[in-house]
Amino acid sequence: MNLKLHTIIPAGIILSSLLFAGCSEKESADPAASETKTETSAANTGTSAQSAGTDSAAAQTTDFSAAVESYRTFAVEQCDQFVKQTEKFTEAVKAGKLEEAKALYAPARSYYERIEPIAEALGNLDPDIDARVNDVDAAEWRGFHRIEKGLWEDKTTKGQEAFADRLLQDAQLLRAKVETVDIDASLMVTGAVELLNEVSSSKVTGEEELYSHTDLYDFAANVEGAAKIYEILKPDLAKKDPDLEKQIGERFDALKKELDAYKKGDGYVSYTELKEDEVRKLSQNLDALAEPLSNMGTLLGV
Amino acid sequence: MSNREHEETKDSSILKKPLSRRDLLRLAGTGGLGLIIGGAGMGGLFAAKERKTAAAVAGHPDTEDRIPFYGKHQAGIITPSQNFIYFAAFDVTTTDAQELKKLFQAWTAAAAAMTEGSMLGEESANHNLPPVDTGESAGLSPSRLTLTFGAGPSLFDSRFGLASKRPANFSDLPAFNGDQLDARWCGGDLAVQACADDLQVAFHAIRNLARIARGTAVLRWTQEGFQRTGSADPAGGTPRNLLGFKDGTANPDATSSEQMNRVVWAGAEGGAAWMAGGSYMAVRRIRMRIEVWDRSSLKDQEETFGRYRASGAPLGGQHEFDKVDLSAKGPDGSPAIPANSHMALARGDGSVQILRRSYSYSGGMDAKTGQLDAGLLFICFQRDLQKQFIPLQQKLAKSDRLNEYIQHVGSAVFACFPGASSGGYIGETLL
Numbered sequence: 084m085n086l087k088l089h090t091i092i093p094a095g096i097i098l099s100s101l102l103f104a105g106c107s108e109k110e111s112a113d114p115a116a117s118e119t120k121t122e123t124s125a126a127n128t129g130t131s132a133q134s135a136g137t138d139s140a141a142a143q144t145t146d147f148s149a150a151v152e153s154y155r156t157f158a159v160e161q162c163d164q165f166v167k168q169t170e171k172f173t174e175a176v177k178a179g180k181l182e183e184a185k186a187l188y189a190p191a192r193s194y195y196e197r198i199e200p201i202a203e204a205l206g207n208l209d210p211d212i213d214a215r216v217n218d219v220d221a222a223e224w225r226g227f228h229r230i231e232k233g234l235w236e237d238k239t240t241k242g243q244e245a246f247a248d249r250l251l252q253d254a255q256l257l258r259a260k261v262e263t264v265d266i267d268a269s270l271m272v273t274g275a276v277e278l279l280n281e282v283s284s285s286k287v288t289g290e291e292e293l294y295s296h297t298d299l300y301d302f303a304a305n306v307e308g309a310a311k312i313y314e315i316l317k318p319d320l321a322k323k324d325p326d327l328e329k330q331i332g333e334r335f336d337a338l339k340k341e342l343d344a345y346k347k348g349d350g351y352v353s354y355t356e357l358k359e360d361e362v363r364k365l366s367q368n369l370d371a372l373a374e375p376l377s378n379m380g381t382l383l384g385v
Numbered sequence: 386m387s388n389r390e391h392e393e394t395k396d397s398s399i400l401k402k403p404l405s406r407r408d409l410l411r412l413a414g415t416g417g418l419g420l421i422i423g424g425a426g427m428g429g430l431f432a433a434k435e436r437k438t439a440a441a442v443a444g445h446p447d448t449e450d451r452i453p454f455y456g457k458h459q460a461g462i463i464t465p466s467q468n469f470i471y472f473a474a475f476d477v478t479t480t481d482a483q484e485l486k487k488l489f490q491a492w493t494a495a496a497a498a499m500t501e502g503s504m505l506g507e508e509s510a511n512h513n514l515p516p517v518d519t520g521e522s523a524g525l526s527p528s529r530l531t532l533t534f535g536a537g538p539s540l541f542d543s544r545f546g547l548a549s550k551r552p553a554n555f556s557d558l559p560a561f562n563g564d565q566l567d568a569r570w571c572g573g574d575l576a577v578q579a580c581a582d583d584l585q586v587a588f589h590a591i592r593n594l595a596r597i598a599r600g601t602a603v604l605r606w607t608q609e610g611f612q613r614t615g616s617a618d619p620a621g622g623t624p625r626n627l628l629g630f631k632d633g634t635a636n637p638d639a640t641s642s643e644q645m646n647r648v649v650w651a652g653a654e655g656g657a658a659w660m661a662g663g664s665y666m667a668v669r670r671i672r673m674r675i676e677v678w679d680r681s682s683l684k685d686q687e688e689t690f691g692r693y694r695a696s697g698a699p700l701g702g703q704h705e706f707d708k709v710d711l712s713a714k715g716p717d718g719s720p721a722i723p724a725n726s727h728m729a730l731a732r733g734d735g736s737v738q739i740l741r742r743s744y745s746y747s748g749g750m751d752a753k754t755g756q757l758d759a760g761l762l763f764i765c766f767q768r769d770l771q772k773q774f775i776p777l778q779q780k781l782a783k784s785d786r787l788n789e790y791i792q793h794v795g796s797a798v799f800a801c802f803p804g805a806s807s808g809g810y811i812g813e814t815l816l
């Protein structure tokens with residue numbers, strides 16, 4: 084995933100909206116167009132995802148600093164938990180406690196999966212922590228999935244000790260760096276969609292957790308991470324496009340309800356227990372949510 | 386078909402007579418449905434203009450490439466077959482009849498725009514949003530795109546309060562002898578048949594309709610199909626199916642309104658006034674045992690259909706359109722056209738007719754056997770399934786010689802709505 088930070092700078096927004104205003108004038112030369120345009124702005128009291136002039140002007144002045152701060156707080160909290168749980172996990176690995184390590188694996192990962200876009204914005208940390216087999220050269224493969232293979236496929240903690248140490252170091256590095264990451268509204272908006280795209284490209288297909296089949300933990304965590312961003316941006320979105328805001332909310336609810344059916348104890352059933360049509364339904368519900376969510380960018384103006 | 390069946394393009398264009406944004410918002414709701422709204426606004430106007438220029442440059446008088454969407458009947462039924470089909474069955478996921486109605490409205494607006502060759506929405510003015518139109522048909526002519534919508538029997542269950550509106554003679558097909566149906570290609574609450582002279586244009590239409598439906602309806606199954614293209618056969622002869630025979634010879638005359646009224650267009654019978662002017666569609670995905678067929682003798686092949694392969698003439702005749710005489714005897718005194726040949730059985734006494742509008746399909750290779758998965762996406766239209774398709778197929782399933790070479794693997798029926806006029810929407814008589 085390539086998240087570009089700073090893609091939107093205020094000057095850029097102003098410039099593009101000036102350009103847009105210029106276009107509108109040209110368009111008005113056509114009588115049919117100007118007629119349509121009048122109706123457009125009349126109806127455009129914050130209802131449509133694809134907004135024109137007046138609304139983008141409003142968006143420029145929207146101050147996202149509080150939203151950004153509350154997302155940073157969330158990210159830091161998740162990171163703290165991530166380090167803590169990863170430590171427990173790696174200790175179990177190093178102590179040779181196979182079953183305990185297996186039980187701690189998926190829950191520890193959840194904290195990471197919720198804030199994956201942040202980690203991905205921090206250079207090489209994501210592959211170090213989360214690469215799957217074949218994602219990187221065999222010699223460089225480490226992180227959770229390397230250990231996952233040991234625990235589930237080789238059925239032993241032996242040989243995983245060094246990987247466990249590295250993983251904890253990488254987790255700590257992430258925690259240290261998260262303070263410095265530059266978060267803006269654009270990162271949040273794209274990040275929310277990216278989280279769902281992660282689900283649809285690997286989690287819903289069962290390709291993320293090849294050995295442990297704990298894909299649904301990641302699935303749920305990615306969705307929770309996207310939901311958090313939506314929750315933070317919700318008040319702004321409600322002002323800008325209440326219908327969109329409502330629709331996204333409903334579809335989050337629908338998806339969560341569906342995921343709930345697969346809860347087991349504190350976690351989720353194994354991916355292998357899902358039937359073909361159940362997977363398809365999860366995937367379609369995810370797409371139904373991701374589609375309107377991808378219009379949350381309306382908050383950012385043009 | 387005469388395009389006069391449809392309203393003049395001039396009046397029907399949503400671009401020239403734009404629904405106001407407010408109207409559309411009220412009609413179409415939000416989110417996915419809201420996406421198309423840009424299309425009715427100024428962006429749509431400009432996209433349409435660009436398209437026109439592109440068509441003119443390519444030397445296409447673009448009216449010939451355009452089949453009016455609005456009209457008394459839906460296009461894509463008696464419209465002369467285009468080169469390609471992209472067929473899609475959907476399941477409705479909402480249980481709210483209002484949402485379903487909004488989907489119909491949004492689909493109608495999008496279909497009207499796409500069949501005009503216009504892009505949906507504004508041309509990506511906003512860099513922070515995904516483009517409204519997926520873009521792969523930009524600059525392409527409408528390619529005689531038609532979009533035909535229908536409802537499956539399952540739509541008339543308890544979900545939407547439509548049970549009482551189900552036409553008496555419209556339910557799931559009975560099982561036929563030899564059926565080897567696979568749920569992968571069966572059923573559906575709704576169907577959209579996209580036909581166009583360009584496969585990319587047809588694909589674009591289904592893709593965007595599926596996108597608009599997200600959250601309201603989901604794809605259940607799809608099948609694309611083809612036939613020889615107009616440019617490969619400028620004379621426009623009867624196309625051949627993948628068994629090498631001309632297919633469509635004895636179809637009723639789609640330019641005759643008398644025949645179409647008798648065979649294709651439903652009336653208000655069966656307590657379903659909402660279907661008057663619509664038509665019932667049967668879809669069968671019929672796999673051909675290509676490899677087996679290729680090992681059969683020419684004589685066998687011709688006796689299977691009751692026609693000559695080269696000319697398409699009935700056995701004993703000279704020319705494709707020669708009158709068929711099922712009682713004619715061959716030199717040995719037995720019927721020239723075998724009684725169990727496909728044609729003899731399908732024709733019967735000539736009292737039961739259907740309008741066939743099939744396409745060949747290729748589903749790639751069957752990984753299990755290494756054989757080709759290819760056949761016929763059989764589609765036919767009629768005013769009454771119980772009186773037309775069902776008895777016909779019952780007869781064929783029992784004794785057709787062709788059965789040795791084919792396998793029915795997919796099946797669905799749909800009640801294709803009457804047409805809509807601009808300002809209205811497809812399905813408005815039902816919901």
Ligand code: HEM
Pocket residue numbers: 626628630631632633634635636669671673690692709727728731732739760761763774777778781791
């Ligand atoms: C893979 C399956 C099929 C193939 C390859 C096939 C092929 C043909 C061919 C080559 C003809 C003769 C030329 C013509 O009049 O078009 C024909 C005629 C016909 N077929 Fe089929 N067909 C298939 C399935 C069906 C099915 C499922 C039905 C309906 C239940 C059907 C109904 C008819 C009818 C009504 C005629 C015209 C008979 C006449 O009046 O002469 N066919 N078909």
